Amino acid sequence: MTEIQDAPLDDQTLRELREIAARYPQARSGLLPMLHLVQSVEGRVTSRGIEACADILGISAAEVSGVATFYTMYKRRPVGDYHVGVCTNTLCAVMGGDAIFERLKDHLDVGNDETTEDGKITLEHVECNAACDYAPVVMVNWEFMDNQTPASATRLVDDLREGKEVRSTRGPRICSWRDAERVLAGFPDDRADEGPAAGPASLVGLGIARERGWTAPSSERRGVGPGSPADTAIGAAKTADSSHAEAETRIAESDAKTVGEDAGGSSSGSTTDKQED
Ligand code: FES
Secondary structure (H helix, E strand, C coil): CCCCCCCCCHHHHHHHHHHCCCCCCCHHHHHHHHHHHHHHHHHHHHHHHHHHHHHHCCCHHHHHHHHHCCCCCCCCCCCEEEEEECCHHHHHHHHHHHHHHHHHHHHHHHCCEEECCCEEEEEEEEEECCCCCCCCCECCCCCEECCCCCCHHHHHHHHHHHHCCCCCCCCCCCCCCCHHHHCCCCCCCCCCCCCCCCCHHHHHHHHHHHHHCCCCCCCCCCCCCCHHHHHHHHHHHHHHHHHHHCCCCCCCCHHHHHHHHHHHCCCHHHHHHHHHH
């Protein structure tokens, strides 16, 4: 059923959204954490959350909506108490990720990006989490659960549904999805130092390098003199940088024009979003 949300966000949330925007030299750089804060309060990115971000940043609701619909971590449908992401990218898939995903769909009786009837678990297949050394990987609220099997993943979701304490294999105790979203908005929960962090498989390369005395190349190294291949590469990078700066200036000018037009006219994104909700 669609939900009409006319009331603005509560005062504390608005205050915190402004606080996030104020952290950055360019306020609009705060949009990503601001959207995480909206999710932590609303359980998803809502129309009123979009309107609030647009208002605070002085940009259009369409621009905020464009960001919120581009990144997969922003959800337009309500997420359950726990977001369970199963990596089904190539390596995890062949190591058992596909089997885990199929088992969980069956066990939870949901499809991809759906939430269980009790509102506890939202299941989604996710792309590579850069944790391939522990494949197949499942994530709960973006915390790693390494080396999973269909049986261990089933136990994991059962424990979450029963409210048992669950710990990430390389991180902290698992909190709720909304609490995790608040951390992503930049309000720490003091669990950052819990858990072992990097595991042995991720450190094998470092161990080998230390054993053999290998170090990362330094820019002071021989071969960075005038006319050297490295010097030519640096020159090319500088040229690319200046073209990039010119392109950014053009984008900024066009942004200013768009914002000016938005301020003078109606906000098309806002209308569209209200229809969606
Ligand atoms: S393929 Fe799953 S973490 Fe890389």
